[in-house]
Amino acid sequence: NADAAMYRAKETGKNNVQFYTQEMNSSLEEKLALLDGLRKALDDNQLYVEYQPKADLSSGLLFGVEALVRWRHPERGMIRPDIFIPLAEECGMIGAIGDWVLQQACHQARAWQAAGLPPITVSVNVSPRQFDDLRLVARVVEALNASGLAAGLLELEVTESLIMRDVGQAVAKMRELEAKGVALSIDDFGTGYSSLSSLKRFPISRLKIDKSFVRDLDTSADDRAIARAIISLAHELDVRVIAEGVETVQQRDFLQANGCDEMQGYLLSRPVAPQEIAVLLARQREAAERGQLLTADTQ
Numbered sequence: 001n002a003d004a005a006m007y008r009a010k011e012t013g014k015n016n017v018q019f020y021t022q023e024m025n026s027s028l029e030e031k032l033a034l035l036d037g038l039r040k041a042l043d044d045n046q047l048y049v050e051y052q053p054k055a056d057l058s059s060g061l062l063f064g065v066e067a068l069v070r071w072r073h074p075e076r077g078m079i080r081p082d083i084f085i086p087l088a089e090e091c092g093m094i095g096a097i098g099d100w101v102l103q104q105a106c107h108q109a110r111a112w113q114a115a116g117l118p119p120i121t122v123s124v125n126v127s128p129r130q131f132d133d134l135r136l137v138a139r140v141v142e143a144l145n146a147s148g149l150a151a152g153l154l155e156l157e158v159t160e161s162l163i164m165r166d167v168g169q170a171v172a173k174m175r176e177l178e179a180k181g182v183a184l185s186i187d188d189f190g191t192g193y194s195s196l197s198s199l200k201r202f203p204i205s206r207l208k209i210d211k212s213f214v215r216d217l218d219t220s221a222d223d224r225a226i227a228r229a230i231i232s233l234a235h236e237l238d239v240r241v242i243a244e245g246v247e248t249v250q251q252r253d254f255l256q257a258n259g260c261d262e263m264q265g266y267l268l269s270r271p272v273a274p275q276e277i278a279v280l281l282a283r284q285r286e287a288a289e290r291g292q293l294l295t296a297d298t299q
């Protein structure tokens with residue numbers, strides 16, 4: 001393992017250290033410091049979950065949210081999940097963190113419902129080691145039972161690269177989850193290498209177009225072609241398609257005009273605290289009671 005190798009090099013003497021750049025040394029130290037902090041983060045309540053709305057592109061209705069974990073470090077401030085989730089994966093902490101997020105998300109979704117708000121789905125990201133864990137299905141069922149959330153309101157987001165490592169194994173695991181009533185979606189779609197034939201085997205309910213293809217829709221003909229191809233692929237597979245990272249009206253209009261079903265992104269809302277989701281849902285319910293639809297614009 002690279003860390004251990006660098007550590008050994010440091011210990012065996014100065015001559016070896018010079019092979020490593022300042023940058024590498026500081027990033028190793030940085031990583032070890034973060035790792036140490038991460039072990040305490042869960043116990044010390046430094047982690048919390050934000051929720052980002054997902055809206056239907058034809059009705060504008062908010063139909064679901066994605067749970068995104070946050071880490072407020074006591075000295076370093078906010079640390080991005082892009083940084084600490086891979087670290088948690090490496091050091092074997094992803095099980096504990098992932099489980100905690102799953103429980104939080106299920107309880108929160110149940111709480112919105114208990115408050116009389118319209119039912120929405122909650123999506124939880126699952127990383128590779130979490131997915132491979134033999135206890136995953138039991139943990140999901142446990143989180144549903146403990147919260148009282150209906151399985152049909154929970155969705156798990158897995159990445160394309162995760163399921164393509166071992167298609168047979170992934171299909172089996174996904175079927176087990178499907179049998180429990182939990183929906184599955186493929187996150188960051190378009191960044192991996194899926195074949196149509198393997199995609200057809202997965203029991204998924206949606207594909208999520210990676211935000212890297214959404215970002216330059218206005219300027220890149222290639223990205224427009226990719227987005228259109230993913231939309232038609234999803235519909236060919238008979239699954240819904242959602243675009244992530246939608247920031248502008250132009251991007252949304254293009255996606256809508258090309259048959260994309262749903263959207264998520266700063267244009268609609270950034271990831272927010274649960275109370276803010278409750279406010280959005282309450283407004284949506286009031287609009288529905290007046291016989292109006294709350295569109296993404298009015299949100």
Ligand code: C2E
Nearest residue numbers: 068069081082085101125126127245246247265266267271
């Ligand atoms: P992801 O699941 O693909 O989530 C989308 C990321 O894009 C989120 O970043 C979100 O805040 C960001 N985003 C949403 N809308 C926009 C937009 O309009 N423009 C731009 N530029 N970005 C947007 P975040 O929250 O930093 O999360 C990054 C990644 O960390 C996630 O990517 C996911 O892979 C991972 N992650 C987050 N929470 C969890 C978790 O609880 N468990 C696991 N295993 N992974 C998580």
Ligand code: MG
Nearest residue numbers: 066125157187
């Ligand atoms: Mg996701």
Ligand code: MG
Nearest residue numbers: 187188210244
């Ligand atoms: Mg994504």
Ligand code: MG
Nearest residue numbers: 187188210211
């Ligand atoms: Mg991503």
